[in-house]
Amino acid sequence: MIKNDRPKIVVVSDTHELHSAVYIPDGDVFIHCGDASFFGAELEDEDQFKEFNEFAGQLPHEHKLFVPGNHDFFSMKGLQRIKKILTNFDTLIDSEIWIDEYSFFGSAIDYKTIISSVDVLISHEAPYGILDGGFGSKALLKSIHTFQPKYHLFGHAHSQYGICQNGKTIHVNASICDEKYKPKNGAVVIYL
Ligand SMILES: [Zn+2]
Numbered sequence: 001m002i003k004n005d006r007p008k009i010v011v012v013s014d015t016h017e018l019h020s021a022v023y024i025p026d027g028d029v030f031i032h033c034g035d036a037s038f039f040g041a042e043l044e045d046e047d048q049f050k051e052f053n054e055f056a057g058q059l060p061h062e063h064k065l066f067v068p069g070n071h072d073f074f075s076m077k078g079l080q081r082i083k084k085i086l087t088n089f090d091t092l093i094d095s096e097i098w099i100d101e102y103s104f105f106g107s108a109i110d111y112k113t114i115i116s117s118v119d120v121l122i123s124h125e126a127p128y129g130i131l132d133g134g135f136g137s138k139a140l141l142k143s144i145h146t147f148q149p150k151y152h153l154f155g156h157a158h159s160q161y162g163i164c165q166n167g168k169t170i171h172v173n174a175s176i177c178d179e180k181y182k183p184k185n186g187a188v189v190i191y192l
Helices: 047-058 076-085 138-147
Strands: 008-012 029-032 063-066 095-099 102-107 120-123 151-154 162-166 169-173 188-191
Touching: 047 076, 063 102, 120 138, 169 188
Parallel strands: 008 029, 029 063, 102 120, 120 151, 151 169
Antiparallel strands: 008 188, 095 102, 162 169
16 A cells, blocks of 8 residues: 555665665655675575565565665576565566556566556666666667656666656666765655
8 A cells, every 4th residue: 555645666776785874765665676785695695685684674665676686696596585585575576566556567587578558667777878887788778668667767887876767767776886885875766
C-alpha cells in the first residue's frame, strides 16, 4: 500500500558496503540499483549481504526493491544466493512487480526482456550516452527507446550522479559513491 498521494520513491545505487553512511529519507518505496557490495557473494563471505539486509530491515519503507549490479554477482549461483539472503527486499532479476497501480521492472541480465508500459525501470547499468560516463549499454538504450518508461533508475557510472530527461523518460543516476568509492552523493527522491 502506498501512503502518499503521489508515491514517494527513494533511490540509491553503488553504495559498495557504505550504505550506513547515507541518509535515507522516509518514503513509500526504497530502491537500490545495485553494487551494494565490492566482490559479490561468490568471492566474499555472505556477511556483507546479511548486514545490508538487516540495514534495509530497519528502514520504514513498506516496499524495498533491489536490482543486483556487476559487483554483486558473477554467476547465476551468486545471484540466487543474494536473492535468498535479501529477505527484506524484492530482488528483481528481469522481472516486474506491481505496487498498487504502479509497475516496477528490474532489468538485470537481458535488457530485451523489458516489458511495455512500465512506470519505473530499474537497472544497474546506464543507457548508452545518458549519464553513463562513456560506458553505458546500447542494448539498454534501445529497449528504453522502445518501451519509454516514465522513469529509469540506475547507477554504475559513479561520476555521473544526476537527473536528466530524454524523450518521455526521466533518467536518474543515483550513484552514492564517487570514482574513489567514497560515499559522496545523497539518496534521490522522486514522486511518481
Ligand atoms: Zn559501482
